[in-house]
Structures are given as structure tokens and as C-alpha cells.
Amino acid sequence: MPVSLTRVVLDVLKPRELGLSELVKAVCEEVGAGQVSADIVEVDVKTETVKMTVEGEDLDLDLLLEKLEELGCAVRSIDSITATRISAKRPAEED
């Protein structure tokens, strides 16, 4: 049965010039996430460490990592990841 990623928690280093709201909006829009939240963990002169939580129905981890790279962020680690069996939850969506 198909299984998809529904929640990913990342440890991300980002340039301070990239605003937190711009970062979460860009990720939410371009990765197709249902919800993205980011908490600042550490502040440096030019960088900030952010704990980012991305939630959605079917997350593409590669696309998420690629988008973060493109935004100038460095993903230090994937701290938590959740997979969900979808077809069992919503059989009505299949024709």
C-alpha cells in the first residue's frame, strides 16, 4: 500500500538576510506543504539556525531539500520524519 511522508522536522542554517516569513512561505508554496513552521534556535552575526517543521499530505523530501538549497539554506540534519499509509485512510478518493 502507498505510504507518503506527512511530516518532516529539519535543522536548517539560513542567512539572516532571508526573512523567516519569506522562508516558510516559499517552502509552503513551492513544496506543496499544508503547513510550515519555523522556530529560531540560534542567532549569529550573519546566520540563524532554524528548526523547521513541514507538514503535508504527500511531501517530496528531495524537492524540499532542493528548494532549501536554492534559497541559500544549509540543511544540517533531518531530525524527525513521519510516514502515513494514505490509501487505508481515504479509499473514497480512488476512482
Next chain:
Amino acid sequence: MNQAPRLTNARRLGSGLGEVFRILASTDFPSIARRYFVMNCFDGVMTMMGFILGYFFSGGSNPGTAVGAGVAASIAMGVSGFTGALLTEFAERARELEELERAMLKDLTPTVFGRALRVAALAAAVVDALAPAAGAMTVAAPVVLSSMGLVGFPTAVTLSTATGLLVLFALGYYMGRIAEGRPLLYGAAMAGAGALVSVAVTLLGGA
């Protein structure tokens, strides 16, 4: 079952540009572009005013010659501004990017920050090229009309000087508004500098 929208290349490019502009807006780029515009427009206006008055008061009477030389001077100012700003801005922003790369411990060239560097350098160069040319050609407009036979050359020189002073006042007023200070004072200072040049050139040309 996959509900997540997949992106087309065009859409990704568009959104990437949006982020580039947002990053530029969050840096000192808008103020730098504004400074380039005012300083270089000021230069263009002053140069053209000085040139037209100098030509007229040293006995020149052919508006076509004045326009031709003025256009040539504008092109030179534009090319000079473009090259100078492109190289200066690129070098300055490359240094800033390098500092950020050291802090991030990664190459940021293929990211929105690398693109922001190139866009900023190019945009500053375009502003630096167009501002003096625009200022100069605004001042030269009455002389262009004169070369077409629509107004007399002495009248065109007077109108050019008045236009130049007006543009200088407007630039000063704009700077005063930005500084949230006294726009009229800024405008008067800029126009005063223009008046000083006009008087000096008139005296020199007439000597």
C-alpha cells in the same frame, strides 16, 4: 493520490526571481540605486547645462552641433556609468557574498543570493547608465526643438537652463523627502549649485 503540486520550470523561475527581489529589497540595494540615480542624474544635468551655456556664450550658434555633441556626451556618460557601476557593484557584492559563504560554510553562487548579486550589479549599472543620460537629454530637449527650427537658439538656451535648474530642484526635493528633512532646502541647495555653474560658465564663456 499525490496532492502536492509539482512545479513547472517557468513557475519556479518566476518565484525564484520574486525571492531575488525580496532579498534585494531587504538589503541596502534600494538606497544604493536611489543614490546612483540622484548623483548621476545631477551629473548629467550639470554637464549638459555647462556644455550648452559654454557653447552659447563662446559664440556657438548652431543648435544641431550642440545637440550632437550633447548626445555624444550623454552616450559617454551612460557607458561610463554602466561599466563603472557594474564592476564596482559586482566586486562589492561578491565580497559580501563571500563573507556570507564563510559564515554558511557553503557555496551560495547557485542560490537566490548568487542571483541577487548579479541582478543588483546589473540593475545598479542600468540606473547608473540611464540616469545621467536622462538628466542630460531633459536639459537638451529645448535645444533639440531649436535644431528643428521650433524655437530660437537663445530662447532654447534660456529654456535649457531653466529646465536644468528645475530638474536639480526636483532632485533635491526628492532627496529631502527621503531624508524626511527639509525638501525645499535640499531643492534650493541643488538648484543653487546649478545656478553657480551657470554663472561661472557664462562668465568664463563671455570672457
